[in-house]
Amino acid sequence: MTTSNDNGLLADHTALAAGLPGAGAGWIDALRADGAKRFAGLGLPTRKVEEWKYTDLSALARSRFAPCCGAAPAHAKPEIPAPLVKDGPQAVFVNGRFDPELSSLGGAPEGITALPLAEAIAQMPKLLESYMGRVAELGRKSLVALNTAWLADGFVLHLAKDVRLTRPLELVFWGDSGSDGERSAWHPRHLIVLDPGASATLLERHIGRTGGHFANSVTEIAAATGASLRHYRLQDEPGDAVHIATTEVALSAGASYESFVLSKGAVLARNQIAVTLQGEGASASVNGAYMGRGSQITDTTTLIDHAAPGCTSSQTYKGVLDDRSRGVFQGRIVVRKDAQKSDGHQSNKAILLSDRAEIDAKPELEIYADDVKCSHGATAGELDDNALFYLRARGIPEHEARGLLIDAFIDGAIGTITHETVRDAFRDHAEAWRQEGGT
């Protein structure tokens, strides 16, 4: 089950960890040491691990990595986009490191703590100690273990009771580090804690230039009673990057989580999202769109755990795959014995634009309660010939007609985004992807 660890991902851990922020504090030393120990035992997952059957990390495992963790300065001046909402708060990470110069967080209003992880370790260790590694239980998850071994940089957001963060908080990740001989890896670690009744919108953009970096992020989210988080991610990494993002969400009674991932970059991308509906009446809306061309692999793996009664979950994913690209969708819904009146739905639809494109879909329902409404559906197909001919018969050239149909298809997922500005921006990004392909 393991691959060798001589690729440098864990090199000099003991020595390097001693220099990381917060080293010396018992809890953080223990957390990192535990992560290192587990990763040393597990290695990167191979395809023999059931959850990784369709996504092969062997090329990554064979790479050689520079000593952790992406401290390399940018080769080129990072091109950081303006905040989506004018003058909105923006935290910028360059090659895995928080960059205070490029960031513009402004003064956080009362009740809001928004800090890079290294500062949070110093300023609010109690909050961190009580949440970190608890939401994201290390278990057998080797990538979370690897991330935990090196946890040093990332972002912490804490909202006090009933506080609302109206403008989206943006996290921008710019990467361009690495070379042919040695790749860079970084392991951002984020913690979002919403006290009862608080609400926020978080936007992540993953961008950069080629360099073959490996970004392995972990985000832990805890929403207390009645709190709500909207979490939008644009994954537009350079074409040779590997992007693995693990998100663990715990929702208390009446809390809600809305997620959208637009995945269009990286040579290999995997978004794994696990949501536990822990309190009665919690709701999760977990959606996304993925696009691939060339030999890209884009993997979406979700787990929605209905652990309390009366919770709802919905998942809407749409994928467009061209050339030899491959999509993976593994969606699991678990309804536990006591979670009566659960309502869980999941849909994954993919369009294959080429004969050589492929989608591997594995929906799973595991239901232990008897009074539930659950459904899942997965389809894969080509663009509708009837629709294409109808549009062309009205004078619309074929490539434009295909474009209209692709946009309409993707819009079925993007339409779930409740934040209007983000929705419009993501729609533009999806269209830009299509136009880059000449369609």
Next chain:
Amino acid sequence: MSILSIKNLHAEVDGKEILKGIDLEIGAGEIHAIMGPNGSGKSTLSYTLAGREGYTVTKGEVVYQGKNLLEMLPEERAQAGVFLAFQYPVEIPGVPTVTFLKQAMNSVRKARGEKQLDAFEFKKLMDARLKELNIVNDMVRRALNTGFSGGEKKRMEVLQMALLEPTLAILDETDSGLDIDALKTVADGVNALRAADRSMLVITHYQRLLDYIVPDHVHVLFEGRIVRSGDKSLALELEEKGYTDITGAAA
């Protein structure tokens, strides 16, 4: 002057010959009706003229305004002024009707060397056409044909025809699935678009549509060939005697 000239047209679908030698001349401003029983090749003829994939011409020629129509892509035919009103207009969820109409209109205008319309200009034009055709509803604000009733779909076809101003309109079983009121509304729309420089090919199974859209010529299609031609009285004769008599006599 001939707008459309079809000579000895043979076409097959899935390797099966459906059209077995069609000859037809349509002059400027003329309205021709093609009537025929199910399976006679009516829809195959309309799709072949519109350039649908899978409808393979094996013999014969089709000249439209002096050009070889069969060499043109479906969109080129539309841009050149050939319009097919579909028997079953396609529902396309997610494509807003207005977006589609504007894109179709500008594609056709571009090919004709005319100026592109901006959103404002287009809306003005569309509103004028909606008014002329008495279409007062929210159809254009919905996704294209999605959830439209049979009558709404056919009216949407007429609206598109009004906007694209074709030289040759092919109406494929426009009456199918319509009750008599909807039929009248659609026929009124079509009649409003009759013009000296616009020819029409009306394809129908039933005579009743021709009470409202009165043709100059009527042809009977049977087993892939035109077996009789005449004026509008032929349609009435068909109504009276049924297809068996007519086709039996021809066979």
